[in-house]
Amino acid sequence: MERSSSNGYTPKNGTPATTTNGGMSEQDESERLSADLALFLSDPNLQSALADGSLDLSSYSSTINSELSTLERECIALHRQAAPDIRTLREEMDVCDSILAGLHEMLLGFQADLSGLSGDIRQLQDQSRSLAVQVDNRRDTEEGLRLFLERIVVPPNLAHVVCRGEVDELFLECVKDLEEKYAYVRMTERDLKEPDCSDPGLVSSAGIPPASTVAGKEMVEHLSKLRLQAVDRTRAYFLKVMKQLRRPKTHVRMIQSHALLKYEYLVDFLLVASPTIHAEIRDVYVESMSKTLYTLFRTYHKQLLLLDMRLATRVDLIAVEEAALRDAFSTKVNMRKRGDAFVLGDRAKVLDGAITAETGGDAATALTSSPINAHLALMSGDKYSYEMIFRSIMSHLIDSATNEYVFARQFFKEYGQDDCWHSIFGKTLSLVLEQLENYLFNCHDAIAILLMIKLTHYYKRMVKARRIDKVMEPFLDRVTNLFWPRLKMVMDAHLRSIRGANPKKVGAGDIHAHLVSRRYAEFTCSILLILNRGRKATGESSLNGLANNTLGKASDKPSPHRGSAGDMLVNDLDVMVEEMILLLKRLSDVHSNKKRIIFMINNLDSIITIFKERRVSGREMNRFSELLVQQRELFVEEELLQTFSKMIAFVQQTEAHMSRISAPRGARGVAAPADVVNPEVVESLVHEFASSWKSGIEQINRNVLSYFSNFRNGMEILKQVLTQLLLYYTRFQDVIRKVWRGKPPSFCKDLVSTSVILAEIKKHALSI
Secondary structure (H helix, E strand, C coil): CHHHHHCCCHHHCHHHHHHHCCCCCHHHHHHHHHHHHHHHHCCHHHHHHHHHCCCCHHHHHHHHHHHHHHHHHHHHHHHHHCHHHHHHHHHHHHHHHHHHHHHHHHHHHHHHHHHHHHHHHHHHHHHHHHHHHHHHHHHHHHHHHHHHHHHHCCCHHHHHHHHHCCCCHHHHHHHHHHHHHHHHHCCCHHHHHCCCCCCCCCCCCCCCCHHHCHHHHHHHHHHHHHHHHHHHHHHHHHHHHHHHHCCCCCCHHHHHHHHHHHHHHHHHHHHHHCHHHHHHHHHHHHHHHHHHHHHHHHHHHHHHHCCECCCCCCCCCCCCCHHHHECCCCCCECHHHCCCCCCCHHHHHHHHHHHHHHCCCCHHHCCCCCCCCHHHHHHHCCCECHHHHHHHHHHHHHHHHHHHHHHHHHHCCCCCCCCHHHHHHHHHHHHHHHHHHHHHHCCCCHHHHHHHHHHHHHHHHHHHHCCCHHHHHHHHHHHHHHHHHHHHHHHHHHHHHHHHCCHHHHCCCCCCCCHHHHHHHHHHHHHHHHHCCCCCCCCCCCCECCCCECCCCCCCCCCCCCCCHHHHHHHHHHHHHHHHHHHHHHHHCCCCHHHHHHHHHHHHHHHHHHHHHCCCCCHHHHHHHHHHHHHHHHHHHHHHHHHHHHHHHHHHHHHHHHHHCCCCECCCCCECHHHCCCHHHHHHHHHHHHHHHHHHHHHHHHHHHHHCCCHHHHHHHHHHHHHHHHHHHHHHHHHHHHHCCCCCCHHHHHCCCHHHHHHHHHHHHHHC
């Protein structure tokens, strides 16, 4: 039981609770009592004691009371012992209370002082905000005044550069600043509506137009004077530079790039500040460049004419008189005069760059070969055909025209029809046309003229690619109009020479190819190669783009005459083919029948060989090939008649006779030989052929080799002759078999086998 008391169950009973909490309500007492009972019953020892009835509540209560009394006495004793300490603590608490009271009074004083300081602080804050507003206003005013002064005040260094400095990049920048200041001080309210107004809100001038301010009115006069000084300095500079353009051997593009275009703003400045001075500068430049270009191209053309090799003269025609080919002090033909004016050769390289542009290259920069350097060429003694000279002049001319076209628009800002380009290049273009016309007056080189026409057509595409066709295409049209009539005159001269040629004028010659044939073939191939330069097939005789018309692929029929320059050229070539055939027939008339055929074959073969060597095909070559086939057939018959005439005549007559009559038949249905042929004649023919066929073939071989200088042509003719011989002999044997069907005559054993003859033919063919 004492263990239960020591565990604190006693204070939870109802009696002490009632004593210590007398001020509590009954409900609270009831709840507390219930809680104490629940705690009391939670002790397992008490529960077990209550359950078995061994717990005596009265004794237990008395025990608890006695313990409480003991504890009370002990508590009082302890309180008595601690009384001095409590008294001391009480005194200390009183002292602390008095100190805290003093502090309270002090804090109240501080609170009163702080309430006064907060008012001062609010007053200082108001003053600070007012001063900040004043500072911002002064700063804004200072910034606006600074901007205004910067826009109207002229710094000393700017005035020094404009008045005394060199015209350079610094001078250019100073003029720009000066023009900006001048435009600003003249700004009025009307200028505010302009889209390019530099200060639409008049921020820097406090809402007042600069022209209306006192400072603006004062500075206008000073800026105007400084502006006039800048105009004078700029004028002097441009006149000095343009004077350099007139000096000989001056690099014009270098001056334009580094001394003029670099300061193109100054030209715009002159146009605004002094239109009169601007017009003066423009006129001086136009005059200077016009004279410079005129002198340059006149001198360049004069130097290039010294390099002209003059390949053709008025006597260099296809059917030229033989006397024109001889030297003055010799009766021999000068080989150098045979065909230089008719052979294209390397002259077609002048079109290499133009053809590159036609097939997809850059038309603006396609020519790969650089123009002729006249100085170096004169020193080295080089010579050039005139189309090379023409290309050099035109390349320089178009490059210069392009440069001036771009420069004039960039420097003077002129884009109308009356710009200065025509004034600059008018005299130069007239000079080039005059020089070209003077040269063409004595030009008899059709190849050169046609090459120049092709180049002119290329240059038309070049100027279009460079976008200067508006100014250059009329000039190139005039150049083309000079070429075509002259080309027509030269072609007519060649046609007249062929029509008027005869054996007395051009020489009959021997049976070999005549010079006229080679000249004609070379000339025609050259013309066709130029016309078809850059096309996939050279057999297409077309002037596509060259004369603003398109002809179809070359066919055997001549192209119809449509009236254009290109059609007339093709028509002249067609006429020339027929005239050349007639000329060959006239030249062959001086020979006997067989030599006439040999002459025709050699000349036709020479023409066709040149066509094949130049890789030219078309209706011209087809026409000559047909004639060659006909002449070869005639020669085959003539050559065989010379050696085997009896056998050939017998075969032809017998076959004709057998086809006309019906042979009488005997009992066995066999024709009587005597009624058809003479057996003795047949026997003599068999013996004669057997004894002479080998020598006859050898003689034919020797004749063919001596008649035809072209081995390939001779081999073809020999094959045809021997094949025809074999055919005649086979027909001869067929006649014998048909006549003596039943019993062959005894002389048949002397017939030569066709296999033996064929083997001999192959041997001669291989030996060639």
